[in-house]
Amino acid sequence: MKAFTYERAASPAEAAAAATRRPGAKFVAGGTNLLDLMKLEIETPVHLIDVNGLGLDKIEPTAEGGLRIGALVRNTDLAADERVRRDYGVLSRALMAGASGQLRNMATTGGNLLQRTRCPYFYDTNQPCNKRVPGSGCGAIDGFNRQHAILGVSEACIATHPSDMAVALRVLDATVETIRADGERRTIPIADFHRLPGDTPHIETVLRPGELITAVTLPPPVGGTQLYHKVRDRSSYAFALVSVAAIVQSDGSGRVALGGVAHKPWRVEAAEAELPHGAAAVAKKLLEGAKPTQENAFKLKLVERTLAAVLAEAKGARL
């Protein structure tokens, strides 16, 4: 691990200011992704700004009837919150499908959104990777890419975003609140938060340098049956090959988003109009323009089948 200096920030604005003052500085929250990558010298911050203890660990009702989740709320606490379990079940389910009990006790809402890909070539510093070293090439495109993306891919990168939570936030139409060094705050719809790889796969979100996530806001509850199905190589403690977050209403209408298939949670609103026509129709629209590799073409069928399982369960819940 490269050496770094360390400070505890005193307020969100000061944290953002400190990060802007020191090029090469990074925030640390739970540390579960950043420290892992620092040990491998994939991340090499020269200064760490600890954003724990800024009072960003509360879940509060909003005036609109939604919930405002502080960026430092731990994944365990968010999944266990009574309001989340009752009104945003898909979020609770997605969180509980991720990582382990120990990790969820550390992992934060903001850090989870910003966790980096699990592409094995990204993790192996002996391999080319445009995300890790821009311009070095992509080891995965002609390599072992069974886990990789089938949608929104580019010539430069076919990595997936590994977060389960983000898929649920996408189907819930969450927004991300931030603060910058000059104190300016902005609100970013989750749909616009993560970027597709294009020819700059190392730039993963629309955040500017030094911009701190302060909260994630959920709109008022939309009801319905809320489900999260995650298909993986073992039944617990593994990243998704494909996941489906769904909210299905009693009339059969609803929303769906996919995880494990793209550089960001994948949602196509036009596909949702097909929900009353069944999984195959929805999958067809969701997967339009898909570019699988030979090794991960199975994900096309897996998306359809996982969707079918989710819709069947939703139907069962309504009976």
Added chain:
Amino acid sequence: MSLNGAPPMQPPETHDLSRRDFLVLGTSTVASAAVTSDMPAQEAPAAASTQDAAAPATAKASFQVNGMPCDLELDTRTTLLDALREHLHLTGSKKGCDQGQCGACTVIVNGRRINSCLTLAVMQQGSEVTTIEGLGTPEDMHPLQSAFVKCDGYQCGYCTAGQICSAVAMLDEIKAGIPSHVTEDLTQAPQLTPPELRERMSGNLCRCGAYSNIFDAINEVAGGQA
């Protein structure tokens, strides 16, 4: 490194070539063998050289371990696990993968289980840390420690401290009503069923595969409802 207030709980290893040194020698031999093979190595320095190498920095960290106050001045890179093992000589917590994947380093911080390899010691300012040494002693074992002995919840024992710390906090999580991936009804309190116990322990791997005995030990302490 200074350790004020708390004497080391165990003397550091004194024999000439400890088992750990031996393991280190072993792995470095493997590593140098790998380097001499013709693997492309051009990218690693590029990744590292994006920033100028900074000089090692130290910072103070004060927290309690098993009820004892510890004031340390540490290289900022020191993980909580390394602080416990290398500086406080509490070697019960084990370093398995050092990547948060195996759970051998699990300790309880402020009542919650975490992977001590993925947090920095300096981030634990003011925390209360409980390690396996703080749960019980050979003369006065924690019920889970006794149950692991009784049910033979291990073979090599490397994962055991992590399994036990994890299980202690896991049972508290069920008591606190925290749901899991296999909890069917999110609006109800989770139950002590076998699938619940197994899912909740999935962050602790056992290479010997002693899972069924580990399960029996935890289940016995949980009240055997599962």
